[in-house]
Amino acid sequence: MKVLVPVKRVLDYNVKVRVRADGSGVDLANVKMGMNPFDEIAVEEAMRLKEAGVVSEVVAVSCGVAASAEVLRTAMAIGADRGILVQSDADLQPLAVARLLKAVCDREGPALVICGKQAIDDDANQTGQMLAALLGWSQATFASKVTIADGQATVVREVDGGLETLAVRLPAVITTDLRLNEPRYATLPNIMKAKKKPLDTLDPAGLGVDVSQRLITLKVVEPAKRSAGILVSDVAQLLEKLKNEAKVI
Amino acid sequence: MAILLIAEHDNQSLKAATLNTLGAARRLEGEIHVLVAGAGCAAAGQAAAQFEGVAKVLLCDAPQYAERGAENLAELVRGLAANYSHVLVPASAEGKNLLPRVAALCGMAQVSDVVGIESADIFVRPIYAGNALATVKSIDPIKFLSIRTTAFEAVGVAGTAVAVETIAAGPELGLCKLVGRELTRSERPELGAAKIIVSGGRGLGSGDNYRRVLEPLADKLGAALGASRAAVDAGFVPNDFQVGQTGKIVAPQLYLAVGISGAIQHLAGMKDSRVIVAINKDPDAPIFQVADYGLVADLFEAAPALTQAI
Numbered sequence: 013m014k015v016l017v018p019v020k021r022v023l024d025y026n027v028k029v030r031v032r033a034d035g036s037g038v039d040l041a042n043v044k045m046g047m048n049p050f051d052e053i054a055v056e057e058a059m060r061l062k063e064a065g066v067v068s069e070v071v072a073v074s075c076g077v078a079a080s081a082e083v084l085r086t087a088m089a090i091g092a093d094r095g096i097l098v099q100s101d102a103d104l105q106p107l108a109v110a111r112l113l114k115a116v117c118d119r120e121g122p123a124l125v126i127c128g129k130q131a132i133d134d135d136a137n138q139t140g141q142m143l144a145a146l147l148g149w150s151q152a153t154f155a156s157k158v159t160i161a162d163g164q165a166t167v168v169r170e171v172d173g174g175l176e177t178l179a180v181r182l183p184a185v186i187t188t189d190l191r192l193n194e195p196r197y198a199t200l201p202n203i204m205k206a207k208k209k210p211l212d213t214l215d216p217a218g219l220g221v222d223v224s225q226r227l228i229t230l231k232v233v234e235p236a237k238r239s240a241g242i243l244v245s246d247v248a249q250l251l252e253k254l255k256n257e258a259k260v261i
Numbered sequence: 262m263a264i265l266l267i268a269e270h271d272n273q274s275l276k277a278a279t280l281n282t283l284g285a286a287r288r289l290e291g292e293i294h295v296l297v298a299g300a301g302c303a304a305a306g307q308a309a310a311q312f313e314g315v316a317k318v319l320l321c322d323a324p325q326y327a328e329r330g331a332e333n334l335a336e337l338v339r340g341l342a343a344n345y346s347h348v349l350v351p352a353s354a355e356g357k358n359l360l361p362r363v364a365a366l367c368g369m370a371q372v373s374d375v376v377g378i379e380s381a382d383i384f385v386r387p388i389y390a391g392n393a394l395a396t397v398k399s400i401d402p403i404k405f406l407s408i409r410t411t412a413f414e415a416v417g418v419a420g421t422a423v424a425v426e427t428i429a430a431g432p433e434l435g436l437c438k439l440v441g442r443e444l445t446r447s448e449r450p451e452l453g454a455a456k457i458i459v460s461g462g463r464g465l466g467s468g469d470n471y472r473r474v475l476e477p478l479a480d481k482l483g484a485a486l487g488a489s490r491a492a493v494d495a496g497f498v499p500n501d502f503q504v505g506q507t508g509k510i511v512a513p514q515l516y517l518a519v520g521i522s523g524a525i526q527h528l529a530g531m532k533d534s535r536v537i538v539a540i541n542k543d544p545d546a547p548i549f550q551v552a553d554y555g556l557v558a559d560l561f562e563a564a565p566a567l568t569q570a571i
């Protein structure tokens with residue numbers, strides 16, 4: 013069984029973004045970029061399924077600018093067998109990404125797609141669900157445990173009130189939550205090996221996908237800052253402030 | 262054109278998040294229809310008919326909606342969507358799971374986590390863990406919006422109830438089966454709806470400490486309990502306690518962060534709280550940059566002392 017893992021190149025999660033003064037967006041020049049953390053979890057899960065003998069091939073796919081090839085190399089250093097870059101300089105929104113991924117699925121025929129639950133830049137939390145819809149497959153989002161047997165996936169999901177377990181028929185789309193696993197670090201020998209693994213480059217036109225924008229960003233601003241508070245000296249003063257100044261208790 | 266709101270409910274009543282979403286829907290022009298889909302959900306349909314701003318309730322009562330799986334529900338909503346200018350859900354786990362599927366079936370975009378409605382097609386949403394706010398214009402004929410409930414007031418009940426119309430169910434696709442649910446039982450208020458939240462981080466050191474130190478404080482304050490990702494990952498508390506970019510977004514009257522450093526991802530989930538209190542022994546912890554009242558102290562002394570003093 014083949015697994016497809018979409019991986020997105022995003023800014024590093026430790027970087028605090030700066031909003032451009034002219035409101036045109038955030039400043040991504042010279043900031044550290046890397047693989048979306050949820051996608052690292054997705055690649056790790058695919059590797060564990062491969063190591064357990066459930067999966068035979070792991071294919072990483074990234075949609076975006078040429079530099080997205082870096083995150084494909086990272087995925088291959090973790091263990092993915094090969095990479096596919098759908099190269100585009102366009103602002104790829106979730107529906108466009110889902111359509112590109114569907115076209116890749118049509119060519120590759122995976123039995124399972126493991127996406128991240130959200131990308132930490134745009135925080136849309138849409139792509140996996142959209143892909144499942146376009147493919148007509150079942151979906152198991154926000155997964156914290158995945159077991160695969162007999163053509164079905166049993167997935168424990170993180171929901172608002174706690175946990176929910178679903179049995180979904182394969183093929184299916186699963187999206188990862190934080191506690192699914194702890195991704196391994198790529199070792200130096202594996203990073204070297206990854207450089208030799210196959211990486212194909214496709215483009216939206218070749219896949220017959222229109223990636224035009226449906227959402228037009230009019231402006232991007234910084235949210236209102238909280239004014240700095242004060243340090244209180246002890247519990248008594250804290251309680252006094254909460255009662256008499258803030259009036260919250 | 263009318264607005265369709267997909268209700269979240271427990272068959273008896275509407276979840277609080279749905280009432281805030283109704284508050285958002287009222288910022289748009291057009292009558293609001295509330296879809297209550299479930300199995301044995303007639304009572305929830307009646308409940309929905311009571312709220313301010315609702316023009317009509319669409320009740321779809323069929324076994325395939327018992328488990329609230331996205332696959333069957335999305336098929337149902339796809340069939341209804343063409344009659345509406347906007348389709349809204351709360352940006353809860355259920356709404357996030359469902360709406361992108363509907364939008365994609367309709368071949369349209371979704372705007373996630375809407376915190377502001379500027380006009381029928383212009384919306385404001387946070388990106389980059391809330392460090393930037395984007396104003397976006399949707400060019401699709403139907404706007405699919407997931408609503409960040411902390412940004413909109415909940416509606417109240419109206420004097421009279423509106424009509425409940427029963428609608429035909431969609432197909433049972435048979436793609437997915439619920440095996441079980443393990444829900445956290447608690448007498449405390451729901452995180453999303455609580456006026457006061459007491460939240461604990463890695464500084465608590467263990468689940469036992471978390472319970473021993475924070476539960477009495479929460480009990481005294483009638484507060485909900487929350488946590489940082491580190492506290493959840495370490496197993497101090499269940500996953501649904503997590504506040505943050507990738508957990509729950511909260512905005513209570515008072516948020517007490519105890520032994521939480523204040524990572525960007527945590528701040529993304531609580532920085533719109535009205536009053537923030539931080540108790541941390543490290544004076545340089547970033548949480549103090551957003552706290553209205555900071556107390557540099559050992560939490561194992563300060564928190565019990567606070568509990569005592571209240």
Ligand SMILES: Cc1cc2nc3c(=O)[nH]c(=O)nc-3n(C[C@H](O)[C@H](O)[C@H](O)COP(=O)(O)OP(=O)(O)OC[C@H]3O[C@@H](n4cnc5c(N)ncnc54)[C@H](O)[C@@H]3O)c2cc1C
Pocket residue numbers: 017018019020021037048050051073074075076077101102103104105106109126127128129130131132133134135136137138139140227229395
């Ligand atoms: C140069 C550039 C500028 C942009 N500017 C803006 C802007 O100003 N405003 C705006 O709203 N958007 C902008 N975008 C698009 C935005 O960054 C997101 O790529 C897009 O909205 C998808 O949302 P998401 O990643 O949050 O999706 P989610 O649905 O949160 O992503 C979930 C999962 O889907 C998969 N996935 C998502 N995207 C990709 C991908 N590209 N390749 C492979 N897998 C993927 C991953 O598994 C990911 O974990 C820009 C993109 C580019 C390249």
Ligand SMILES: Cc1cc2nc3c(=O)[nH]c(=O)nc-3n(C[C@H](O)[C@H](O)[C@H](O)COP(=O)(O)OP(=O)(O)OC[C@H]3O[C@@H](n4cnc5c(N)ncnc54)[C@H](O)[C@@H]3O)c2cc1C
Pocket residue numbers: 025049050132461462463464465488489490491492503504505506507508509519520521522523524525526527530540541542543546558559560561
């Ligand atoms: C993709 C991604 C998503 C994430 N999503 C989230 C999210 O949604 N929510 C979230 O919270 N995090 C999230 N994180 C994690 C986040 O980056 C931080 O790691 C996490 O918030 C840290 O939790 P903490 O503050 O409890 O722990 P720490 O950062 O370890 O802080 C513990 C604090 O306790 C204090 N302390 C220790 N002992 C005492 C004592 N005796 N008395 C007083 N103070 C004490 C310390 O001074 C320290 O400041 C995410 C990370 C990633 C990469």
